[in-house]
Amino acid sequence: METGGDARGRRPISLGTKITIGLVAGIAVGVFLGERSAPLNILGRIYVSLLQMTVLPYVIVSLIAKIGSLTIDSAKRLAGRAGLVLLAFWAISLAMVFLLPLSLPKWDAGTFFSASLVERPAPFDFIDLYLPTNPFHSIANNIVPATVLFSILLGVALISIPAKARVLEPFLVIGDALGVISGLIMRLAPVGTFALTAGAAGSLSPAELAKLMGYVGTYTFAVVLLGFVVLPALVAAVTPYRMLEFLKGCRSAIMMAFATSKLFAVLPMIIDNAKDLLVYREVPEEEARTTADMLVPLAYPFPNAGRVVGLLFIPFAAWYSGQALDVTDYPMLLTVGLLAFFGSPVAALPFLLDMFRLPADLFPLFLISGIWCARLGDTLGAVHLAAFTVITSAWSRGVARIRLPRLAVFLVLTVVATGIAMVLNNLVIKQAISGQEPPVNLVAGMELRKKVAEFRVVSEPGPNPVALEDGETHLERIRRAGILRVGYVVKNPPFSYRTSAGDLVGLDIDLVQHLARELDVSIDFVPVASGGVGAGFAADHFDVAVGAIPSSIRNLDQFAESDLYLDLHAALVVRDHRVKEFKTLERILAADRLRIACVEGGLLVRTDRESIPGLEVVLIPSAEVFLGDEDGGLELDALLTTAESGSIYTMIKPEFAVVIPEGVRTRVPIVFAVQRSPELERVVSTWLRLKREDGTVDELYDHWILGKTAAKKKPRWSVIRDVFGWVK
Secondary structure, X not given: OOOOOOOOOOOOOOHHHHHHHHHHHHHHHXXXXXHHHOOHHHHHHHHHHXXXXXXXXXXXXXXXXXXXXXXXXXXXXXXXXXXXHHHHHHHHHHHHXXXXXXXXXXXXXXXXXXXXXXXXXXXXXXXXXXXXXXXXXXXXXXXXXXXXXXXXXXXXXXXXXXXXXXXXXXXXXXXXXXXXXXXXXXXXXXXXXXXXXXXXXXXXXXXXXXXXXXXXXXXXXXXXXXXXXXXXXXXXXXXXXOHHHHHHHOHHHHHHHHXXXXXXXXXXXXXXXXXXXXXXXXXXXHHHHHHHHHHXXXXXXXXXXXXXXXXXHHHHHHHHOOOOOOHHHHHHHHHHHHHHOOOOHHHHHXXXXXXXXXXXXXXXXXXXXXXXXXXXXXXXXXXXXXXXXXXXXXXXXXXXXXXXXXXXXXXXXXXXXXXXXXXXXXXXXXXXXXXXXXXXXXXXXXXXXXXXXXXXXXXXXXXXXXXXXXXOOHHHHHHHHOEEEEEEOOOEOOOEEEOOOOOEEOHHHHHHHHXXXXXXXXXXXXXXXXOOHHHXXXXXXXXEEEEXXXXXXXXXXXXXXXXXXXXXXXXXXXXXXXXXXXXXXXXXXXXXXXXXXXXXXXXXXXXXXXXXXXXXXXXXXXXXXXXXXOOOOOOOOEEEXXXXXXXXXXHHOOOEEEEOOEOOOOEEEEEXXXXXXXXXXXXXXXXXXXXXXXXXXXXXXXXXXXXXXXXOOOOOOOHHHHOOOOOO
């Protein structure tokens, strides 16, 4: 397929080889420099922008001109065959989505809270995506499916127009001109590949890759299996092409798709590769160009195999959260998922996570995995488009037929390769997660974000050793003694709890230090006794109490409340295998009898428990009673808490999961409890309002609730730092 040479008879280096060299060199430079290769991303982005510049105009004029030039009979024949080929590719890809998750090993894990757990994703709007109510708006906003549909409809309308030649000629000329521009840009492919790959290789964290191996590994095996075994073998089984012959013919497009991670930008190269493949099997060059120009843009807006196997993220999310999908869930996943993936996966996946009631806070893992998986997906997409073009063209020319020996090879290869992939995937993922630090260690090892005041922790609750003088306010006593007595709810992560080293930490512990600093006093942290916060205030154990205390009118009989400083979200914590029982309020109400645990003084003080028939509330001293291996014979079904605290509980005990029943969205405002002292109430409320405004509360929320800074980020491993020690 590649001919020619220089004056001394040596064959010139092909574009595919140059791209391969750029790819390898980029990986080497990225690994060598690590994060210092990031500036090369700018050069890579410039190249991708150049690639994308001509693609949409080329797709428009190409589709209109090529479809419009067909006869009615040839158009009908082509549309039917192309549709059947596309359906076959989807069926094969969806089969991989069903089979490969079966290889995932058992895994229990929890994650920090994410706001996406309680947010409703934007609805998937299939109509806006595909029906171009205003074609010019679709073109201007790069809405590819709607633009392509408009181009197809216009091309189809031109088929029966007698004077269409006068319209088609300018489109053909513009298409040729755009092809020339694309060809010039493609000459920069090796440089662009180098820059893009170096930037990605320098930023891909081995720790992140290990954490995501459940999805990354499964997706990688799916891409390799489909892109380099199944689809090429299918091409060989029904067309004159051999597997290696086909793969070699589309090598340049495969390499460029991997390097750029922009399948849209590589369409001109896929068209060129498909044309060369057709010419290689004695298709006239003009016919080959017309076929490739029409089929590749025609197939592009539909989900390709690379996009379809992205559905693997849903079984992965279920596996990772300990809620493995049932076999009965797959028909819904495969059908609805395929339709949803007509749009952007970024929009479709939150929708699918919500539909299957999976933790939406896993979606950021999909975005992180895009560093690697997006490249693989576009690589498989390039193979998909090339194979689609070759098979459909061969069928249209009457040379496609089932070659029984090759079909047998295709079936055997598919079965054997799938089995091997599943075994290897299981082993690789087991190895990857074997070195993972349990999430409980992260919770147990967290440190205060800032230490801004001196404090000590009192071992036992007791009255304030500094008695109030006659006529003295609590605020005056605090200033006189130089000590702020703060009661804290014990064993209440992430707001107030002890680490494995015995240190008192938590969001509220961090936050209340700022109050002490601004009062210019130290803190005595006093554990809240079993009698509760109200009893502690009555016995003068502390001036302020913290620990995610929910606001309630019932509190006012015992103590004052500050302004609220956080809004939490009511949720249930249940064992993994019982998640489905609590997914909807209807299922909860339909249960014969449920025993719901709640920590004393916790969320249920705000709940109208009598409104749920058959619900028995069991008050427990701490969440550990429910989470422990033994519940003292209480036989509890669920723990009513907040999603923020529940997420931490699932990190401590991965066999549990957080559930917010469908249709239930209850906010839980939390406050500081304050002694009945107008001056102290005013000071604490004003101070909390200021801390919300200056970003202190947000900073601590990111650390303790979202876990953004819980683990110290290490520099990316690189040769220049970790081998030679040339930089720090």
